[in-house]
Amino acid sequence: MDSSAPTRARLLKRALEDRLAEVRGRHAALAGTPAGLSGPGGSAGPSPSGSAVPSDDAEETLRQVMVRLWPRARSGGGREDWLALFDGLMRLGAAALTDDRRFLDAWNNAFEAFAAADCPVALRADAARFLEAYAALLRAHLARLAGRA
Amino acid sequence: MKAVALCAHLDKALVFRRRLAAEPGVELRLVVCSRRWPRQLLRIGAGRLLLVLRLWRRGTLAFARRGLDDRRTLRRLRAFDADVGLHATDVIYRSDTLAAFRLGILNAHIGLLPRYRGRSVMEWSLLQGDPAGVTVFFMDEGIDTGPRIVARREVDLSRFRSVEAAKGHLFSLDVEMYAEALARLREPGFSPSPNGPDGRRHYVMSRLFSGVASRILGCDASPERLD
Numbered sequence: 588m589d590s591s592a593p594t595r596a597r598l599l600k601r602a603l604e605d606r607l608a609e610v611r612g613r614h615a616a617l618a619g620t621p622a623g624l625s626g627p628g629g630s631a632g633p634s635p636s637g638s639a640v641p642s643d644d645a646e647e648t649l650r651q652v653m654v655r656l657w658p659r660a661r662s663g664g665g666r667e668d669w670l671a672l673f674d675g676l677m678r679l680g681a682a683a684l685t686d687d688r689r690f691l692d693a694w695n696n697a698f699e700a701f702a703a704a705d706c707p708v709a710l711r712a713d714a715a716r717f718l719e720a721y722a723a724l725l726r727a728h729l730a731r732l733a734g735r736a
Numbered sequence: 737m738k739a740v741a742l743c744a745h746l747d748k749a750l751v752f753r754r755r756l757a758a759e760p761g762v763e764l765r766l767v768v769c770s771r772r773w774p775r776q777l778l779r780i781g782a783g784r785l786l787l788v789l790r791l792w793r794r795g796t797l798a799f800a801r802r803g804l805d806d807r808r809t810l811r812r813l814r815a816f817d818a819d820v821g822l823h824a825t826d827v828i829y830r831s832d833t834l835a836a837f838r839l840g841i842l843n844a845h846i847g848l849l850p851r852y853r854g855r856s857v858m859e860w861s862l863l864q865g866d867p868a869g870v871t872v873f874f875m876d877e878g879i880d881t882g883p884r885i886v887a888r889r890e891v892d893l894s895r896f897r898s899v900e901a902a903k904g905h906l907f908s909l910d911v912e913m914y915a916e917a918l919a920r921l922r923e924p925g926f927s928p929s930p931n932g933p934d935g936r937r938h939y940v941m942s943r944l945f946s947g948v949a950s951r952i953l954g955c956d957a958s959p960e961r962l963d
Contacts, residue, residue: 594955595865595948602948646936653939687936688863688945695942 661700
């Protein structure tokens with residue numbers, strides 16, 4: 588580990604904590620209740636698997652998500668486009684738990700596009716599931732970073 | 737060695753000329769590939785307009801309004817009988833265009849290959865704690881997958897305080913790196929290094945991670961800003 592690694596870990600941890608708070612807020616707004624996602628004392632989400640190497644399938648899914656599904660959804664995509672994006676991201680769930688942060692960043696990009704868009708009513712249940720899964724990923728990465736920062 | 741700089745902007749073509757025209761052993765031509773070249777010409781200023789007209793009359797500078805893969809443009813490119821193309825456009829080349837040059841078209845990529853292919857690679861290097869830099873390689877039709885690396889330079893970005901400034905610096909090194917690559921290609925016995933299979937394609941970085949990369953850069957420049 589190089590000397591700047593603790594600094595990077597600290598900056599990353601801070602950013603992920605802020606994002607998790609934002610995701611919780613979005614989820615609560617979507618559900619129309621303050622309950623939202625579990626807080627710091629809640630489920631830690633999926634177990635971190637930092638040393639695992641994403642498969643070639645995951646690499647191809649990432650390409651499809653970032654080259655086709657995400658651009659389509661963010662540029663005024665309809666319900667079907669968002670569902671296709673959420674489906675692609677769910678297939679990247681395991682890869683997004685690894686240290687290869689490109690996979691988590693596909694979720695980051697999707698969330699940023701989602702936050703900027705008007706969520707159609709018909710998409711609310713799927714969007715809530717997306718936010719729950721994203722929050723679980725963020726918690727898993729935060730748990731791993733807690734030992735590094 | 738005959739080289740053709742393929743430029744989207746006339747200004748950039750003149751930067752190539754300034755740096756490479758006097759390079760020993762290099763015969764340089766400039767091609768401005770843009771539908772808007774007449775507008776670029778109008779904006780260039782009287783002093784440089786004379787230079788542009790002189791270069792055009794000599795046949796050193798040409799304008800291509802159609803795409804580089806257009807049949808007529810390709811015919812003109814092939815007529816140059818050039819060894820190398822130097823990429824400074826914003827297009828992806830088709831095989832016919834790549835094949836119009838004896839050795840191929842060089843690309844100055846602002847990431848260190850083979851590891852960092854694709855988009856936002858400088859920011860990804862910062863996030864991962866890896867060195868940043870520029871790699872010059874012969875392009876193929878894939879995304880930074882061309883198998884022959886000609887020049888590679890790590891660049892210290894610690895003096896930059898923003899991602900934009902750091903990225904601008906890396907982009908500004910392209911002509912210098914092309915000069916280095918052309919010098920290497922003229923060395924007897926030079927053999928490019930392989931762009932190995934270990935690399936991963938990177939994609940546009942999210943605002944979340946871009947913010948982290950930017951703060952990492954800021955911390956490098958001034959550690960006291962950490963707390």
